[in-house]
Amino acid sequence: MNNWIRSPYVKIVLIYILAQFVPALVLPFTPEKNQFTVSVYATMICFILGTAAMLWTNRRSTFDNSLENSPRPALSTILTWGIAGTLLAFVGQYVAVAIEFFVFHLPLGSQNTQDILLTVGTYPLFLLLVSILGPVMEEFVFRKVIFGFLYDVIxxxxxxxxxxxAFAFIHMDGHILIYSFMGFVFSFIYFKTKSIAAPIISHALMNSLVAVASLMYY
Incomplete structure (x- = not known):
């Protein structure tokens, strides 16, 4: 049991859960008029600490699976696939949007995205979470841990x-197909490169481009 708790897979997931839910613990002690502001800054602090903890865990631990045991790719390979993954993710997203709209008659907009953009518009530093901290943590959890662990099993x-x-459901805005397509692309990039850095680059670039473009539009 003790060895299981010490597993880097479990540590990464626990860090992610704590970063998501710890900010809510301070709200009962916060005046109602300040709760949103406190929630934003508490979330940013938790994601900064969570990202640092994941990077430290990754550096100090061994993830024993065939992907991680493969030879490390060259930096040029990581960068190439990271950029290519961004393009693939955009293509996959547009295909998924078309399917959701024309087949399932779902609305084009995402409430989750709108809420994030409104938050960034009021608190510009929140863009750091959207563009870097979120992608780093999500790629460690959903690609390195879940995909990496299950790769040798199933x-x-x-x-x-x-x-x-799992990546789609965690976003909780009903657009399961869109997030699933993106998750498939990031999984493919991880599989091709055997380096979690590549899908992190793809995810971060995609989030950054979408956020900046949306903010300029609005």
Whole structure:
């Protein structure tokens, strides 16, 4: 049991859960008029600490699976696939949007995205969470931990399905297909490079471009 708790897979997931839920613990002690502001800054602090803890855990731990045991790719390979992954994620997203709209008649907009943009508009530093901290933490959890662990258990396709669906459900805005497509792309990039840095680059670039473009539009 003790060895299981010490597993880097479990540590990464626990760090993510704490970063998500600890900010809510301070709200009961905060005046109602200040709760949103406190929530934003508490979330940013928790994500900064969570990202640092994940990077430290990753550096000090061994993730024993066939992906992580593969030879490390060259930096040029990581950067190439990181950029290519961004393009693939955009293509996958547009295909998923079309399917959701024309087949399932779901609205084009995302409430989750709108809420994030409103927060960034009021608190510009929140863009750091959207563009860097969030992608780093999510790629460690959904790709390195979930996809990486399941890869040797049920194979690449099964691991990609489960990790992508988990990635979609955690966003909780009803656009399961869109986030699942993105999760598949990031899983594919991780599989191709055997380096979590590549999907982190793809995810961070995509979030940054969407956020900046949306803010300029609005």
């Amino acid at each position: 194979g690449g396709i099964g691991a990609a399905v489960i990790s992508s669906l």
